[in-house]
Amino acid sequence: MHALTPTRLSLALAAAGVAVIALLAAPQGLEAQGMEDDNPAVLWSMRGEELWATPVGPKQATLEDCDLGLGPGVLHGAYAQLPRYFEDSGKVEDLESRIVTCRMTLQGMSREQAEAGHFSATGEDSDMEAVVTYVVEQSQGIPMNAPSDHPAEQAAYAMGKEFFYFRSGPHDFGCVTCHSQDGLRIRLQALPNLAKPGGAAETYPSWPAYRVSQGTVRSMQHRLSDCLRQQRLPPVAYNSDLLIALTSYLAQESKGAPITAPGLKR
Numbered sequence: 001m002h003a004l005t006p007t008r009l010s011l012a013l014a015a016a017g018v019a020v021i022a023l024l025a026a027p028q029g030l031e032a033q034g035m036e037d038d039n040p041a042v043l044w045s046m047r048g049e050e051l052w053a054t055p056v057g058p059k060q061a062t063l064e065d066c067d068l069g070l071g072p073g074v075l076h077g078a079y080a081q082l083p084r085y086f087e088d089s090g091k092v093e094d095l096e097s098r099i100v101t102c103r104m105t106l107q108g109m110s111r112e113q114a115e116a117g118h119f120s121a122t123g124e125d126s127d128m129e130a131v132v133t134y135v136v137e138q139s140q141g142i143p144m145n146a147p148s149d150h151p152a153e154q155a156a157y158a159m160g161k162e163f164f165y166f167r168s169g170p171h172d173f174g175c176v177t178c179h180s181q182d183g184l185r186i187r188l189q190a191l192p193n194l195a196k197p198g199g200a201a202e203t204y205p206s207w208p209a210y211r212v213s214q215g216t217v218r219s220m221q222h223r224l225s226d227c228l229r230q231q232r233l234p235p236v237a238y239n240s241d242l243l244i245a246l247t248s249y250l251a252q253e254s255k256g257a258p259i260t261a262p263g264l265k266r
């Protein structure tokens with residue numbers, strides 16, 4: 001949504017170096033690209049890897065024993081099977097909420113500490129977005145396969161789908177208002193058609209993504225929160241049931257699509 005103002009541009013350039021100049025000169029097809037040497041997201045992934053293995057919190061523990069669904073410490077392929085129901089928390093969790101759970105249980109943080117700085121702010125890159133980038137990268141090329149056997153997974157999908165088509169707020173907008181036609185654009189931004197079969201599969205597996213216009217990596221929950229803001233709805237809490245439900249809907253709709261994240265987007 002943001003125009004590429006000189007400040008944003010220089011921020012992006014500072015973060016990314018010369019590689020971005022070439023990308024800006026040829027913005028077409030950016031969305032189609034996955035992680036490549038010239039995707040600045042590699043810096044987030046490296047920082048995420050370091051954070052993953054750094055002991056912090058009251059228990060001075062690392063995240064290395066975090067169970068993302070495939071067993072403690074198993075990262076390879078874990079993102080392809082999220083969101084999913086977790087016995088220990090009794091909830092459907094996406095990657096972001098699961099990392100918060102691990103920070104609380106393994107590292108002994110309060111929820112407030114575990115969720116602090118979940119989105120990057122001006123001049124402050126989020127640790128969560130770095131960790132998410134690192135974890136998702138371990139599933140690159142693996143087809144999405146978010147489980148849907150558990151009733152709670154089915155309920156999350158159903159709630160996400162219902163909300164997708166539900167119109168509300170001062171403009172009577174739903175996700176469907178902006179995301180159900182081919183070839184729609186707002187200013188320079190392409191609006192993917194998420195309502196057609198296979199629509200979600202074209203974008204969901206490319207998140208998190210490095211946003212050239214914002215000079216930082218953005219997570220799926222950030223993307224969805226920003227769309228809810230564009231829908232003129234009041235702010236939705238991080239890791240809220242609504243964000244997990246929307247993520248469950250998009251993830252299950254993306255079944256079979258290989259993960260290309262971290263993406264690279266305007």
Ligand code: HEC
Pocket residue numbers: 001002031164173174175176177178179186189190191192194202203204206223224227228230231246265266
């Ligand atoms: C008022 C219009 C509007 C509404 C309503 C809206 N979005 Fe969006 N959405 C956008 C725009 C604009 C972008 C591209 C933004 C950008 O590139 O910065 C976008 C991008 C996205 C993307 C990422 C696509 C990509 O590039 O990979 C997803 C996923 C998405 N929206 C989902 C949703 C969902 C789910 C809802 C409902 C909760 C929703 N949107 C509601 C305008 C909207």
